[in-house]
Amino acid sequence: MGRRCMFAVAAASASLLALAGVVGACAAYFDHSSAKRRDVERATLLHPFPAGSLWANSPLPRRPRVAKDSASKIQRWMSEIHHPSLSLHFYATATAISQATDPKFKVVCVIYDCPQLTRAGPVHIPTGTEPDPSPDGHLALLDPVRHREWDLWAAKCCWSAGNGGTYSTLSRHPWTAKSGRASGIPLLAGIVHPEEIAAGRIDHPLVFGSPDVGIGHVCPASQDDGGNSDPSALKEGSLLQLDPRVNIDKLRIPRWQKTVARALKRYGMYLVDNSGALAIVGENPINRGYDAWARVGITGEYGAFSPRFPWNQMHLLRPPRPWCGRR
Numbered sequence: 001m002g003r004r005c006m007f008a009v010a011a012a013s014a015s016l017l018a019l020a021g022v023v024g025a026c027a028a029y030f031d032h033s034s035a036k037r038r039d040v041e042r043a044t045l046l047h048p049f050p051a052g053s054l055w056a057n058s059p060l061p062r063r064p065r066v067a068k069d070s071a072s073k074i075q076r077w078m079s080e081i082h083h084p085s086l087s088l089h090f091y092a093t094a095t096a097i098s099q100a101t102d103p104k105f106k107v108v109c110v111i112y113d114c115p116q117l118t119r120a121g122p123v124h125i126p127t128g129t130e131p132d133p134s135p136d137g138h139l140a141l142l143d144p145v146r147h148r149e150w151d152l153w154a155a156k157c158c159w160s161a162g163n164g165g166t167y168s169t170l171s172r173h174p175w176t177a178k179s180g181r182a183s184g185i186p187l188l189a190g191i192v193h194p195e196e197i198a199a200g201r202i203d204h205p206l207v208f209g210s211p212d213v214g215i216g217h218v219c220p221a222s223q224d225d226g227g228n229s230d231p232s233a234l235k236e237g238s239l240l241q242l243d244p245r246v247n248i249d250k251l252r253i254p255r256w257q258k259t260v261a262r263a264l265k266r267y268g269m270y271l272v273d274n275s276g277a278l279a280i281v282g283e284n285p286i287n288r289g290y291d292a293w294a295r296v297g298i299t300g301e302y303g304a305f306s307p308r309f310p311w312n313q314m315h316l317l318r319p320p321r322p323w324c325g326r327r
Contacts, residue, residue, distance in 0.1 A: 067318050072232055078311065084278040084304075090284075094284040096142075116166055148169065150166050184221055185272045194292035200259050220323060236272060242265045256303070257306060
């Protein structure tokens with residue numbers, strides 16, 4: 001008990017009524033501390049990667065390197081995407097902060113071999129943590145003290161996963177290992193958070209899933225689950241950017257979609273998974289205890305994009321420097 005609370009309890013000994021008031025004051029004191037800790041945790045989850053990382057505040061160059069076959073590939077991509085959305089509560093990424101005081105679990109991989117995860121030893125997982133409820137069951141755990149991320153795919157309490165991996169969030173290239181994503185890109189990389197929509201600003205690239213993904217992958221993806229042999233099909237790791245000449249202020253789309261559009265102009269978005277429809281990946285707030293998306297005015301399992309959103313003005317870029325060399 002803090003010094004302030006001990007003093008108050010002693011001073012209130014003359015009256016049960018006064019003591020009840022002090023207990024309430026002490027509870028408020030501890031609730032404030034708890035809320036402050038949660039705020040620190042949220043800030044950590046919003047910015048898990050350091051400056052200089054591909055996934056931090058690393059804008060695209062003023063003159064981006066557009067791929068030679070951009071027009072044909074975007075045209076094909078446009079013919080495949082239907083009902084574009086921002087994933088909120090289903091096929092999104094559930095997150096949690098991992099602390100040394102949390103229970104330890106030896107995660108068992110039940111579909112694919114994931115030696116990185118199993119050899120790393122027990123993982124601290126907070127009591128009550130839940131993965132995203134979709135079949136993908138994505139769960140990203142961040143240990144901010146050890147600067148380590150733990151990714152689980154098809155996660156189930158308490159605790160197994162279909163696949164998974166672990167990364168140092170301090171690495172400039174944290175995508176060379178097995179992952180909870182088909183592309184090998186970390187689950188915390190590129191996801192949209194409710195706080196970013198509330199602020200009207202996203203300071204990192206986005207990630208998305210798309211149908212009919214091509215076989216193979218390009219940097220920064222390190223693996224893939226594509227099955228389309230057509231050479232014009234986008235491969236995992238592909239980087240798309242909204243044409244910098246688009247005047248977003250004049251678009252007749254909701255405010256939150258303008259925030260996404262500005263991020264697509266400044267940072268772009270990476271194809272990280274094969275999916276049934278075009279979906280930019282958001283954070284599933286299932287472990288917050290409240291619906292953070294509803295608080296910023298977006299409800300439902302998905303946030304549907306307006307038909308006016310300028311997907312047809314996206315460009316395919318070449319892999320980014322310096323993270324992917326001089327390709």
